[in-house]
Amino acid sequence: MSFAPPFDLLPPLLVGLGKTLQLTAGGILLCVLLALFAGLGKVSGIPPLRWLANIYVEIFRGTSALVQLFWFFFVLPFFGVSLEPMLAGILVLGLNSGAYGAEVVRGAIQAVSHGQKEAATALGFTPRQTLWRILLPQAVVSMLPPMSNVFIELLKNSALVSVISVHDLTFVAQIHRADSLRTTAIFSIVLVLYFAVAQGLSRGMSFLEKRLSRGRDLGGVKA
Amino acid sequence: MTDSPEPFIQIRDLHKSFGDLKVLQGINLDIPAGEMVSVIGPSGSGKSTLLRVLMTLERPEQGEVLIGGEPLYSMDGEGHTTLPPKAQFRALRNRIGMVFQHFNLFPHMTVLRNVTEAPVRVLGVSRKDAKAEAMKYLDEVGLAEKADAYPAQLSGGQKQRVAIARALAMHPEIMLFDEITSALDPELVGGILALLDRLGKRKEMTMLIVTHHMNFARQSSDRVLFFDGGVILEDGKPDDIFTHPTHDRTREFLKSVLEV
Ligand SMILES: Nc1ncnc2c1ncn2[C@@H]1O[C@H](COP(=O)(O)OP(=O)(O)OP(=O)(O)O)[C@@H](O)[C@H]1O
Ligand SMILES: [Mg+2]
Numbered sequence: 001m002s003f004a005p006p007f008d009l010l011p012p013l014l015v016g017l018g019k020t021l022q023l024t025a026g027g028i029l030l031c032v033l034l035a036l037f038a039g040l041g042k043v044s045g046i047p048p049l050r051w052l053a054n055i056y057v058e059i060f061r062g063t064s065a066l067v068q069l070f071w072f073f074f075v076l077p078f079f080g081v082s083l084e085p086m087l088a089g090i091l092v093l094g095l096n097s098g099a100y101g102a103e104v105v106r107g108a109i110q111a112v113s114h115g116q117k118e119a120a121t122a123l124g125f126t127p128r129q130t131l132w133r134i135l136l137p138q139a140v141v142s143m144l145p146p147m148s149n150v151f152i153e154l155l156k157n158s159a160l161v162s163v164i165s166v167h168d169l170t171f172v173a174q175i176h177r178a179d180s181l182r183t184t185a186i187f188s189i190v191l192v193l194y195f196a197v198a199q200g201l202s203r204g205m206s207f208l209e210k211r212l213s214r215g216r217d218l219g220g221v222k223a
Numbered sequence: 224m225t226d227s228p229e230p231f232i233q234i235r236d237l238h239k240s241f242g243d244l245k246v247l248q249g250i251n252l253d254i255p256a257g258e259m260v261s262v263i264g265p266s267g268s269g270k271s272t273l274l275r276v277l278m279t280l281e282r283p284e285q286g287e288v289l290i291g292g293e294p295l296y297s298m299d300g301e302g303h304t305t306l307p308p309k310a311q312f313r314a315l316r317n318r319i320g321m322v323f324q325h326f327n328l329f330p331h332m333t334v335l336r337n338v339t340e341a342p343v344r345v346l347g348v349s350r351k352d353a354k355a356e357a358m359k360y361l362d363e364v365g366l367a368e369k370a371d372a373y374p375a376q377l378s379g380g381q382k383q384r385v386a387i388a389r390a391l392a393m394h395p396e397i398m399l400f401d402e403i404t405s406a407l408d409p410e411l412v413g414g415i416l417a418l419l420d421r422l423g424k425r426k427e428m429t430m431l432i433v434t435h436h437m438n439f440a441r442q443s444s445d446r447v448l449f450f451d452g453g454v455i456l457e458d459g460k461p462d463d464i465f466t467h468p469t470h471d472r473t474r475e476f477l478k479s480v481l482e483v
Contacts, residue, residue, distance in 0.1 A: 119327035123341035124317040137331045
């Protein structure tokens with residue numbers, strides 16, 4: 001085993017990190033959209049929307065992300081749909097985390113006190129105006145901390161895509177380990193890189209939370 | 224406000240249950256425009272429920288309500304409540320305003336925004352006009368200098384004043400007040416009751432006020448309703464009800480609340 005300084009490993013690992021960041025960013029984007037749609041669907045007064053949202057959430061929470069990934073990459077082609085590994089990865093990451101995010105969105109909306117909705121109704125707001133102007137702006141602040149966890153979980157799950165040969169950070173690390181047997185150095189670097197990205201995510205989300213709650217009552221339960 | 228000879232609010236045989244619990248058991252009530260009515264009665268007798276049904280926060284299962292002669296709730300052939308077409312229902316509801324015990328201000332909006340949001344979004348008033356009007360109402364409740372504050376920065380009494388200004392800004396013909404002083408520190412109650420009294424004296428709105436303040440009910444209102452077990456047991460001039468009530472239940476209730 002050799003302990004040569006690992007500088008030579010950095011360039012390929014950083015390329016892998018680039019892929020991991022792309023996967024995470026794409027996954028988060030999809031996750032946010034799906035979480036919003038499905039979360040709103042879950043609290044919707046329209047039954048078919050509620051059913052759809054529930055089915056989506058149950059399916060993606062109730063099966064493993066790895067199996068979902070296999071399914072999207074290896075099974076879909078039998079139905080004539082072949083996806084690029086990157087695209088399959090982003091889809092599965094987004095769909096999977098979106099299901100957890102939907103619960104966050106639903107919970108945050110329902111946690112806004114019932115009196116807010118009644119006051120809005122008494123003032124003549126339509127249900128749609130009540131949702132978008134009264135409930136959601138209050139719910140968003142309390143969504144951010146749990147959403148931050150969902151995003152970090154997504155980042156960690158992104159390592160799974162190495163099994164469908166996306167050259168992400170984990171995949172690159174494994175290849176170079178086979179080449180050079182410098183296991184300790186490689187995986188220490190990988191650990192630090194994942195940790196740094198997770199820290200960046202969680203700090204970004206705290207910053208957003210502080211910005212949005214400036215001046216107002218947190219959560220809107222009391223006022 | 225209305226030239227028609229009929230009462231402004233007409234309530235006929237109104238029933239509301241929650242599951243097996245019958246909360247309103249046949250309310251009949253006529254209120255002329257501009258009247259200030261105090262609603263008193265024991266806890267659980269259905270006072271809030273009547274206000275909430277009028278505000279359309281709850282649907283009655285039976286009965287009729289007319290506002291200015293137009294049906295808010297009507298009855299089908301089997302005696303079940305039906306609503307008018309959506310647009311008509313909304314328009315009618317917009318003539319009614321409500322102030323709640325727990326204020327329910329929008330915490331993510333400034334005081335000014337709390338007051339202007341509904342006129343702008345619901346009535347389509349321009350921001351500029353809405354702001355000018357809001358300042359007028361905030362001035363009226365003594366809070367013009369708090370226009371840019373957030374609700375979290377206000378005392379309970381100030382929050383309730385903002386909530387009143389917010390409701391007034393929609394120009395309701397009917398205003399419902401549900402124990403609006405119950406969540407306030409005692410020293411803040413008097414100011415709010417004085418404000419109610421001032422609004423009532425103007426006769427610009429028909430007011431229904433659920434209250435535990437018997438002195439207020441007696442001195443400020445035109446009429447007092449005593450609720451018990453989901454019906455209006457007593458309905459009359461404040462002095463009549465407080466000096467010679469016709470039911471034992473009313474006497475017991477008044478005795479219990481006036482003793483504390
Ligand atoms: N949403 C609801 N679901 C079930 N029961 C309810 C609901 N709202 C009210 N009730 C019940 O209906 C009854 C009448 O309630 P209501 O709030 O109208 O009484 P109230 O006269 O306003 O009493 P209080 O003076 O305590 O405010 C009570 O027994 C209450 O528990
Ligand atoms: Mg009540």
